[in-house]
Amino acid sequence: xxxxxxxxxxxxxxxxxxxxxxxxxxxxxxxxxxxxxxxxxxxxxxxxxxxxxxxxxxxxxxxxxxxxxxxxxxxxxxxxxxxxxxxxxxxxxxxxxxxxxxxxxxxxxxxxxxxxxxxxxxxxxxxxxxxxxxxxxxxxxxxxxxxxxxxxxxxxxxxxxxxxxxxxxxxxxxxxxxxxxxxxxxx
Numbered sequence: 001x002x003x004x005x006x007x008x009x010x011x012x013x014x015x016x017x018x019x020x021x022x023x024x025x026x027x028x029x030x031x032x033x034x035x036x037x038x039x040x041x042x043x044x045x046x047x048x049x050x051x052x053x054x055x056x057x058x059x060x061x062x063x064x065x066x067x068x069x070x071x072x073x074x075x076x077x078x079x080x081x082x083x084x085x086x087x088x089x090x091x092x093x094x095x096x097x098x099x100x101x102x103x104x105x106x107x108x109x110x111x112x113x114x115x116x117x118x119x120x121x122x123x124x125x126x127x128x129x130x131x132x133x134x135x136x137x138x139x140x141x142x143x144x145x146x147x148x149x150x151x152x153x154x155x156x157x158x159x160x161x162x163x164x165x166x167x168x169x170x171x172x173x174x175x176x177x178x179x180x181x182x183x184x185x186x187x
């Protein structure tokens with residue numbers, strides 16, 4: 001899974017997929033992946049939990065963000081579903097009742113698995129760069145790592161790789177210390 005299933009895919013192709021699959025259209029190709037496994041879900045929930053109060057709600061942190069799980073993004077002909085995305089409220093003051101976002105987020109987080117890592121790194125990260133997403137995280141629950149990237153001159157610059165039980169300040173949410181143990185289901 002995670003491989004291109006069809007070229008010249010259309011948005012309607014996504015509606016034909018069974019509910020247990022996640023579909024995305026990247027560079028005209030339909031990519032189909034299974035629903036995330038337990039480690040993936042724990043990492044996504046841990047990140048959202050760590051960021052929600054201080055950034056989404058502004059409690060114990062600076063606020064000013066929408067931190068959203070699995071938003072559907074329509075960007076330059078691609079239909080992408082990052083595991084998490086963040087929009088600065090100054091760019092997106094309110095969430096409209098629409099089925100997708102046409103505005104590129106300020107931050108994305110992809111949680112990789114053996115079936116999605118190639119798609120996330122080789123196809124989706126370049127699409128996010130093309131659309132001007134400023135920050136990206138790649139989280140790997142198997143290797144217990146969080147890689148932080150910043151968009152510079154049209155390409156991704158690796159800022160840091162955090163591992164295991166580290167306490168880390170990670171852009172763009174470096175106003176707080178992130179407890180990585182929570183991402184691995186230990187905190």
